[in-house]
Amino acid sequence: MTHAEAPERGVFITFEGGEGAGKSTQIAHLAARMTAAGAPHVALTREPGGSAFAEIARTLILDPASAPKGPLAQALLFYAARADHLDETIRPALRRGSWVLCDRFSDSTRAYQGAAGGVAPAALSQLDDIVVGADQPDLTILLDLDPKIGLQRANQRRASSPGTFVAADTYEGRQLDFHQRLRAGFLALAAAAPQRIVVVDAQLNELAIADLIWRHVAERFANRLAGAGKGAP
Numbered sequence: 001m002t003h004a005e006a007p008e009r010g011v012f013i014t015f016e017g018g019e020g021a022g023k024s025t026q027i028a029h030l031a032a033r034m035t036a037a038g039a040p041h042v043a044l045t046r047e048p049g050g051s052a053f054a055e056i057a058r059t060l061i062l063d064p065a066s067a068p069k070g071p072l073a074q075a076l077l078f079y080a081a082r083a084d085h086l087d088e089t090i091r092p093a094l095r096r097g098s099w100v101l102c103d104r105f106s107d108s109t110r111a112y113q114g115a116a117g118g119v120a121p122a123a124l125s126q127l128d129d130i131v132v133g134a135d136q137p138d139l140t141i142l143l144d145l146d147p148k149i150g151l152q153r154a155n156q157r158r159a160s161s162p163g164t165f166v167a168a169d170t171y172e173g174r175q176l177d178f179h180q181r182l183r184a185g186f187l188a189l190a191a192a193a194p195q196r197i198v199v200v201d202a203q204l205n206e207l208a209i210a211d212l213i214w215r216h217v218a219e220r221f222a223n224r225l226a227g228a229g230k231g232a233p
């Protein structure tokens, strides 16, 4: 009797940054390039969201009418959603050997509810140890952008949604100084974890950024990508 070999654990990459920085745009570019390079399983997911419960939590959090008002209550809801997202989606995908690309993760809670919202970093750190534990991202791409430009981009995106009026969500509607604290918070996280978090200038054009990110991923995970390509026709 033969036993199927357990696949090598997958790779977990997160995208972070403020509104309109280009996270959703770049995650799609990276997924396409990874697939083209022969990575067989690329799983795209997002926060808040990524599981049945977490998607419902997302609607509660992003709608200003139902979002918890206090940053601590927000952080607890984000971590409840994250626990379910990890159990239902991220951990199973990593066990299958998938590349998991996630649009926002714990650094967003640290920046929004921590740096910009005032929840003590030590409290968030304890929650993160309990909920995420050893399943930390292998790499985080931080798209860094002046929030004035990011908010303009987010407004343009909203205006171009055909036939629908989409109101600014809980966070997009905040004052500029909130978004400036947010940016500084993200940059401080990157300075504290330079081996995990790579800062990318999000003011460059879309394809230049996609090239930078791809070169970084291809270099950092060269062995894994070479292995992934072997089975390709």
Ligand SMILES: Nc1ncnc2c1ncn2[C@@H]1O[C@H](COP(=O)(O)OP(=O)(O)O)[C@@H](O)[C@H]1O
Binding pocket: 017, 018, 019, 020, 021, 022, 023, 024, 025, 026, 153, 154, 156, 157, 202, 203, 204, 205, 206, 207, 209
């Ligand atoms: N590098 C870029 N330069 C200019 N506009 C961009 C760039 N990247 C994305 N955009 C546009 O900005 C808007 C926000 O991008 P998006 O990827 O949705 O940001 P995020 O997911 O970080 O909020 C979209 O309309 C997108 O087409």
Ligand SMILES: [Mg+2]
Binding pocket: 023, 024, 025, 103
């Ligand atoms: Mg997005």
